[in-house]
Amino acid sequence: MKLYGYPGALHIHSSYSDGTAKIPRIAKAARDAGLSWILISDHDTLAGLENREAGWYDGTAVMVGYEVTPPDSHYLVAGLEELLPPSLPSGELVEAVREKGGRGFVLHPDEKAGSYFKPPFPWKDRSVRGFDGIEIWNYMSQWTEGITERNRYARFLCPLLAVKGPSRDVLDWWDELLAEGERVSAIGGLDVHGTIHQLWGRFPLQVFPYRRQFGTIVNHIVLRRPLSQRWSEACGQILDSLAEGHSYLAYEALGKARGFRFLAERDGQQWTLGEEVPAGGPVRLGVHCPRWARIHIVYNGRTLRRTWGQILQSEVQQPGAYRVEAYRFGRPWLYSNPIYLAKRELSPPERRRYTPPARKPWE
Numbered sequence: 001m002k003l004y005g006y007p008g009a010l011h012i013h014s015s016y017s018d019g020t021a022k023i024p025r026i027a028k029a030a031r032d033a034g035l036s037w038i039l040i041s042d043h044d045t046l047a048g049l050e051n052r053e054a055g056w057y058d059g060t061a062v063m064v065g066y067e068v069t070p071p072d073s074h075y076l077v078a079g080l081e082e083l084l085p086p087s088l089p090s091g092e093l094v095e096a097v098r099e100k101g102g103r104g105f106v107l108h109p110d111e112k113a114g115s116y117f118k119p120p121f122p123w124k125d126r127s128v129r130g131f132d133g134i135e136i137w138n139y140m141s142q143w144t145e146g147i148t149e150r151n152r153y154a155r156f157l158c159p160l161l162a163v164k165g166p167s168r169d170v171l172d173w174w175d176e177l178l179a180e181g182e183r184v185s186a187i188g189g190l191d192v193h194g195t196i197h198q199l200w201g202r203f204p205l206q207v208f209p210y211r212r213q214f215g216t217i218v219n220h221i222v223l224r225r226p227l228s229q230r231w232s233e234a235c236g237q238i239l240d241s242l243a244e245g246h247s248y249l250a251y252e253a254l255g256k257a258r259g260f261r262f263l264a265e266r267d268g269q270q271w272t273l274g275e276e277v278p279a280g281g282p283v284r285l286g287v288h289c290p291r292w293a294r295i296h297i298v299y300n301g302r303t304l305r306r307t308w309g310q311i312l313q314s315e316v317q318q319p320g321a322y323r324v325e326a327y328r329f330g331r332p333w334l335y336s337n338p339i340y341l342a343k344r345e346l347s348p349p350e351r352r353r354y355t356p357p358a359r360k361p362w363e
């Protein structure tokens with residue numbers, strides 16, 4: 001099966017909220033980093049969209065969504081041209097985004113500790129359903145967790161030290177949702193602001209330059225046909241892929257992940273990330289990693305099969321969600337979205353499938 005992969009990044013703040021750079025500069029940093037697309041999301045503002053700064057920048061698609069920021073539920077909204085107020089309770093917020101035809105992602109749900117300069121903003125109400133995805137890995141919140149006045153200089157100079165990978169808590173939550181039969185995709189966010197700090201009160205140091213961050217957590221969307229050159233169509237392809245899980249994310253400081261593939265095959269037919277294999281006989285799952293890694297196929301929160309190398313295959317039959325994790329140098333590197341195996345006999349009411357909105361707001 002011919003597939004097309006496009007690396008990109010999301011959860012990016014510009015100077016329209018608390019970031020330090022304007023959108024055209026961020027776009028250039030993204031293009032220099034080799035990204036095909038980025039999604040900017042400033043706090044409770046669509047100024048980037050209003051000022052017509054979304055669009056192609058030398059072949060890189062720069063989309064503008066926003067981050068709704070109530071204290072107990074930061075939510076990434078994309079594909080909407082209307083702002084939703086941060087006063088909405090999280091359940092209503094999720095519902096409203098879905099109703100209006102947007103795409104929504106729970107942000108840093110597991111942010112635990114704050115730091116001396118910011119409190120934590122975890123997603124409190126875990127009973128809410130209906131969002132498209134979860135940010136399982138947030139680069140910024142890992143970095144701020146445990147930061148103190150004392151260790152901050154070491155962290156400013158070498159931020160990679162603090163990056164551990166998704167927490168057990170957020171992975172367990174994701175696996176629980178998948179086991180419930182929810183279709184929830186995983187994304188990795190940068191939460192990049194290009195923060196500038198005064199070292200010893202004097203020397204300005206850009207702690208997280210956009211360009212460097214674009215080489216860390218990368219989301220690769222995987223399409224069955226090439227990314228369109230038409231703006232609205234391309235936005236639809238990118239956002240649908242993120243929301244439906246036709247994507248994987250990798251911490252590319254440990255190695256580029258372009259070319260990763262996870263496929264299911266039966267009787268000559270193939271399926272990939274975020275797709276559903278209809279009920280039937282056994283299915284052969286195949287993982288291909290572009291680099292050597294410790295590869296796991298995860299099912300119901302447990303490792304089903306693992307190997308050290310570039311290829312892993314497994315024959316499966318149980319319905320549910322199968323996903324891949326890969327590690328390099330003993331550290332988390334890559335997380336794929338699941339391939340779903342449909343249940344054998346499904347009565348219609350049991351089947352809770354996501355129905356895409358009838359109209360896409362960017363059309």
Ligand SMILES: [Zn+2]
Nearest residue numbers: 067074107121
């Ligand atoms: Zn946030």
Ligand SMILES: [Zn+2]
Nearest residue numbers: 011013067191
């Ligand atoms: Zn943010």
